[in-house]
Amino acid sequence: MPTVAIVGASGCVGEELIDLLRSSPLGETPPRLFGSSRSAGSSLPWKDGVELVIEELHDGADLAGVDVALFSASGAVSREWAPRFAAAGATVIDNSSAFRLDPAVPLVVPEINGDLVKREPGIIANPNCSTILLLLAIAPLRRLGSFGVVADTYQAVSGAGRAGLDALVREREGGGFEAGNPFPFPIEGNLFPLIGDVGEDGVTTEERKMVDESRKILDWPDLRVHTTCVRVPVERCHSIAVTLSFDAPAPLEEAASLLREAAGVVFAADPSEPPTPGPLARTHPVHVGRLRAAGERVLQLWVVGDQILKGAALNAVQIAELWRTR
Ligand SMILES: NC(=O)c1ccc[n+]([C@@H]2O[C@H](COP(=O)([O-])OP(=O)(O)OC[C@H]3O[C@@H](n4cnc5c(N)ncnc54)[C@H](OP(=O)(O)O)[C@@H]3O)[C@@H](O)[C@H]2O)c1
Numbered sequence: 001m002p003t004v005a006i007v008g009a010s011g012c013v014g015e016e017l018i019d020l021l022r023s024s025p026l027g028e029t030p031p032r033l034f035g036s037s038r039s040a041g042s043s044l045p046w047k048d049g050v051e052l053v054i055e056e057l058h059d060g061a062d063l064a065g066v067d068v069a070l071f072s073a074s075g076a077v078s079r080e081w082a083p084r085f086a087a088a089g090a091t092v093i094d095n096s097s098a099f100r101l102d103p104a105v106p107l108v109v110p111e112i113n114g115d116l117v118k119r120e121p122g123i124i125a126n127p128n129c130s131t132i133l134l135l136l137a138i139a140p141l142r143r144l145g146s147f148g149v150v151a152d153t154y155q156a157v158s159g160a161g162r163a164g165l166d167a168l169v170r171e172r173e174g175g176g177f178e179a180g181n182p183f184p185f186p187i188e189g190n191l192f193p194l195i196g197d198v199g200e201d202g203v204t205t206e207e208r209k210m211v212d213e214s215r216k217i218l219d220w221p222d223l224r225v226h227t228t229c230v231r232v233p234v235e236r237c238h239s240i241a242v243t244l245s246f247d248a249p250a251p252l253e254e255a256a257s258l259l260r261e262a263a264g265v266v267f268a269a270d271p272s273e274p275p276t277p278g279p280l281a282r283t284h285p286v287h288v289g290r291l292r293a294a295g296e297r298v299l300q301l302w303v304v305g306d307q308i309l310k311g312a313a314l315n316a317v318q319i320a321e322l323w324r325t326r
Contacts, residue, residue, distance in 0.1 A: 001029045002324065005066040005090070007081060008073035009033035009044060009054055012161050013095055016313035017070050022047050026320055032066065036073075057081060063088035068320050071095055072312065082123050091323055092123045093316045100125040100213055107216050110318045111263040112139050117319055119326035124319055127217060128209040129159060129311025130229065130238050135217055136286040136310070137303045138242065140262040144250040148224035151210065154232045154239040155195060156277065157187055159307055168233055187233050195229040204229060237277030238311065240303040249296040259288050259301075264310070267291075275304040282306060284314055 004026050008014045014033075021027035030046050033054045040056030055061060057077070069085040071078050071094040078098040085092050099105040106116035107125045109132050117124060127135075130153045138149065157164040160182040167181040171188035185192045196205030203211075206229040215223050244250070259267040268275055268289035275287035283306055290302035305311060 002026060002067035003029050003065055004031040004320065005034060005063075005069040005085070006031050007034040007057060007069060007071045007077065007085075008095075009052075010035050010039040010042070011072055012158055012165070012308055013072035013312045015044075016308050017072060017317065018044060018046070018052075020309075020313055020317040024317055024321060026068065026317070026324060034061070063090070066090040068093065068323060070316050070320065072316075086121050086123055089121050091119070091121055091320075093126060093319050093323075094123055095126045095312050095316060097128065097209060098125075099123050100127060100209070101216065107213060108319050109135055109139075109217055109315060110322055111136060112217055113219075114319075114322050117322040117326060119323055124323075126312065126316045126319065127213045128206070129307035130155065130206070130227075130240060131210050131213045131217070132311050132315055133238055133286050133303055133305035133307065134210065134240055134242065135214060136262070136264050136305070137240075137259070137288045137301060138244060139218060140258045140265070141244060141250070141255055141299070142218075143258060144254060145246050145248045147244040147246045147250070149214070149226070150243040150245075151225065151227045152241045153206075153210075153227065153229045154191075154234070154241075154277075155206075155229060156234045156236050156238055156307060157183075157231065158236050159195075159231075159238065159311075165235060168235065183231065187231060189233065191230055191232045193228050193230045195231055234277050236281040236306060236308060237304055238307040239275075239277055242301050242303060243294075244299045244301075246297045246299070250293075250299055252291065252293045252299065255299050256291055259291065274302050277304055280304050280306065282309065284309055286310055 034057045035054045043051040069090045075096040075098040078096040082092040157168045177186040211225045266285045274289040286305040
């Protein structure tokens with residue numbers, strides 16, 4: 001039975017990875033958990049009353065025997081440690097952005113390009129959370145022809161990890177905006193179009209990820225993608241307002257039928273009952289609604305998905321399960 005390791009086990013993504021592995025064929029052997037000195041030595045529940053102790057990731061850590069390493073710590077941790085796990089024989093599935101645009105590293109959404117997963121030591125990158133949710137909804141519509149994309153996101157605070165959730169809860173409970181929290185502005189009763197750093201062209205790193213990663217995953221280098229990424233005071237689930245401008249007529253009924261059949265998508269056909277993030281927290285599929293036409297060549301839709309699950313942990317475990325079948 002393969003042995004799985006989770007690096008960043010105590011975080012928002014890590015706790016979902018543990019939960020998903022409990023019911024996965026990859027969880028027949030208990031996973032090894034890794035963290036920094038902050039969580040090392042503490043334990044997390046596994047199943048059948050078993051507790052798993054977090055090991056510290058340090059130079060003396062024994063990496064032998066790990067078949068699959070699920071990384072959910074930070075870009076810096078991945079850059080240092082993913083190659084070391086791979087050199088020790090593991091296939092690393094990395095949730096950070098460290099390797100996503102490396103031409104030698106597959107960037108995988110199983111429903112779209114799962115054929116890239118190979119059973120060999122190395123690194124596989126898990127895409128940006130908003131990008132995964134967007135592409136699950138729009139990739140099936142390529143059958144209607146070529147299009148350009150405008151995608152504006154409404155991103156939950158947990159996209160910034162535990163520190164993001166803590167900031168919202170603290171402000172809700174009357175605490176002020178504290179320096180050192182992951183956000184540049186107060187988030188309770190507010191929102192801001194600023195996720196990540198702003199580049200010289202005025203585009204943020206989060207927006208840039210959506211453009212570059214969409215092109216790589218769809219193998220569509222000149223895909224036109226324009227995004228504005230907005231942080232909103234929602235705990236969990238990102239939402240995306242999408243406008244697709246086709247080069248030729250794109251019939252609404254055909255789009256609806258493609259979305260009804262799309263893998264990993266739940267299509268809400270009734271426009272008066274759009275998916276909303278609150279009740280959809282902890283669900284696995286991506287939910288698509290408000291599909292409508294604006295003329296013959298423009299389709300608009302609304303996308304909601306749990307960014308910690310399909311946008312991170314679930315997508316990573318699905319990649320690992322594909323790895324197992326190779
Ligand atoms: N949250 C999301 O919606 C989401 C979606 C897609 C991708 N991601 C990516 O997934 C990764 C984890 O995100 P998260 O939201 O789970 O963050 P988080 O809640 O802040 O958790 C971070 C985890 O990283 C561990 N860690 C930090 N420094 C470490 C070190 N030096 N060595 C080993 N472990 C270390 C922490 O363990 P200690 O407590 O021991 O420090 C903690 O378990 C990030 O790269 C993030 O960009 C997150």
